[in-house]
Amino acid sequence: MPRSTRMTLIAGAAVAVAISLALGSVAAQDDDTMDDSDAMDPMEQMEPGISVRDAWTRESMMVDLAGAAYMVIHNNTDADDALVGATSSAANVVEIHQSSMDEEGAMAMAQVQEVPIPAHADAVLEPGGYHIMLIELAEPLGQGQEIEVTLEFATAEPQTVMVPVQATGPMGDMDGDDMDLDHDMDEMGHDDEDDS
Amino acid sequence: MRPIKQLTLPLALVLVVAACTADNEPTATPAQTPAATASVSPTLEAAATTGLPAAGALAPVVATDPRPAPELVDLINPDGSAFDLTAYAGNPTLLFFGYTHCPDVCPATIGELYGVFEEAPQTQAVFVSVDPERDTPEFLTEWTQYMHDNFDAVTGTPGAIRRAADDYGVKYARVETTSTAGYTMSHTADLYLIDEDGQLLITYPFGTPAAEIAADIDRL
Numbered sequence: 001m002p003r004s005t006r007m008t009l010i011a012g013a014a015v016a017v018a019i020s021l022a023l024g025s026v027a028a029q030d031d032d033t034m035d036d037s038d039a040m041d042p043m044e045q046m047e048p049g050i051s052v053r054d055a056w057t058r059e060s061m062m063v064d065l066a067g068a069a070y071m072v073i074h075n076n077t078d079a080d081d082a083l084v085g086a087t088s089s090a091a092n093v094v095e096i097h098q099s100s101m102d103e104e105g106a107m108a109m110a111q112v113q114e115v116p117i118p119a120h121a122d123a124v125l126e127p128g129g130y131h132i133m134l135i136e137l138a139e140p141l142g143q144g145q146e147i148e149v150t151l152e153f154a155t156a157e158p159q160t161v162m163v164p165v166q167a168t169g170p171m172g173d174m175d176g177d178d179m180d181l182d183h184d185m186d187e188m189g190h191d192d193e194d195d196s
Numbered sequence: 197m198r199p200i201k202q203l204t205l206p207l208a209l210v211l212v213v214a215a216c217t218a219d220n221e222p223t224a225t226p227a228q229t230p231a232a233t234a235s236v237s238p239t240l241e242a243a244a245t246t247g248l249p250a251a252g253a254l255a256p257v258v259a260t261d262p263r264p265a266p267e268l269v270d271l272i273n274p275d276g277s278a279f280d281l282t283a284y285a286g287n288p289t290l291l292f293f294g295y296t297h298c299p300d301v302c303p304a305t306i307g308e309l310y311g312v313f314e315e316a317p318q319t320q321a322v323f324v325s326v327d328p329e330r331d332t333p334e335f336l337t338e339w340t341q342y343m344h345d346n347f348d349a350v351t352g353t354p355g356a357i358r359r360a361a362d363d364y365g366v367k368y369a370r371v372e373t374t375s376t377a378g379y380t381m382s383h384t385a386d387l388y389l390i391d392e393d394g395q396l397l398i399t400y401p402f403g404t405p406a407a408e409i410a411a412d413i414d415r416l
Contacts, residue, residue: 058303061342066299066377093376099300106367107301107402108382111375127304128403134299135377168344170311170406171304 048076050117050156055163057147063137067091069149069163070125070132075117082114082154083123090147091134098130114154127171143167256400256408265291265388265396266363268324270356274336279350281322282394288413289320289390293366295327295381296339296349301402305387306347311406313346316413323349326368326383328357364388391416 055071067090075081086094099109107128115130117123125131132149141147145165152158271279281289290309294302302323309321321344325331328351331339336349343349351357361368361384368383385402389412398412 058307062339065297068299068303095375095377097300097375101402102382104367105384105386106369106382107385108371109298109300109380110371111373127300127307131300133375133377135375168303168307168310170308172311172405172407 047074050075050077050081050151050153050159052151052159052161055149055161056166057134057141057163059143059165059167060137060141063140065137067134067137067141068097068127068131069134069147070127071161071163073115073117073123073125073151075119075121075123077156078119079155080119081117081156083117083151084114084154085152086132086149087152088134088147088149090138090141090149092136092138094149095133095135096130097133099128117153141165254401256398256404256412258398259396262391262395262397264394265289265390266360268322268350268360268363271324271350271352271360272333273348273350274333274340276333279352281390284320284322284390285394286392287318287320288316288392288416289322290409291322291324291364291388291390292386293324293326293361293364293368293383294385295325295383296331296335297327297377298381299377301383301385305385305402306343308387308404308406308409309347310344312410312413313344315406315410317346319346319410319413321347323347324357324360325349325351326357326361326366327370327381328352328354389413 051074053072053074055069057067057069060067069088073083083096085096088094096112096115097109098112098115099107102108111133112130115123115125123130134147143165146162147165148160149163150158150160265281267281268279273279290312292305294305296302306323309319312319313321325336331349331351333351336351340347340349352360364384366384366386368381371380371382373380387400387402387404387409388396389398389400389409391397397416400409
């Protein structure tokens, strides 16, 4: 989409997130008991309700190949909740899937209807496990971009999160600090090895 | 080549795994086709003869008696030429089976491979598709266009791919779904390290970090 439209979307999403956070903090003040046990988890003190952190997705140059978004969702309420769906301007269809290993050691993937987010606990969406599947990408995902994903919950109000697009690389180095990942994925092609 | 350290535990693992898999016939999951089920016996037989650790081990398994990596017979490069694994001799090579429409597992492995490329730039990678229906030579040509220079992809006829997978103890099956994305492939997601002499040395389980693999390659 045009850059101006994307900027508008990002600004709008930022406003929406800010408003929802403000509303969430007002609504949760009566419910959230901040007793001493909560003091052990700094996240609990900062974010009432459902909060999302460490969201990311991989770059993808081919829109026909589905992408996957990962994140950690924290439930700071006393009641269990669940991620039950998602939408995104970056993809025509968004589904929740889970990878797992079967009894023969093969990895398989299945669509699931929800990801449980127990009370005062995290739901982790990570490679090899739960992930949000982005199907029929609106456009290629380039490293450095951000896409907008709106999460839908069983109980909590929907939340829109900005998901940064990471360059292809190892999990141990999502910030690009440890390894010198200086390959330039902006180059759409490369000189193929000489096959003759 | 320096001896690989800590062979005792991997040796015990190989023996335990070999004993367990020799006795137990894995039951087919509902998703498996009859053809996939029938491949279980030759897979175990192949594993026994090649000395390969059984697929799905939870820790890297070092071959105690390294043998030449099974050739991937009758597979083709994206340009249509015959794939030749022996052409990779002289470089450490990481081999794995997957499919391009895999949104989670295969991209994760590819991510780790990129980390290995950074740490051990002489490393080559070969991706063998278990989904020739979608992973045609033409599609792989475009897909690898966006990939690291050291990353190659191969495909072939369903029969050739099944034989290649059997040789590596790799199980895979087509899984029909109601997802908009269509069918998926269940597949063994291990990563195989072949040294410069073409010997199959180590089988890494899915998720092995790049740093660990690169360290093993540096020790070759």
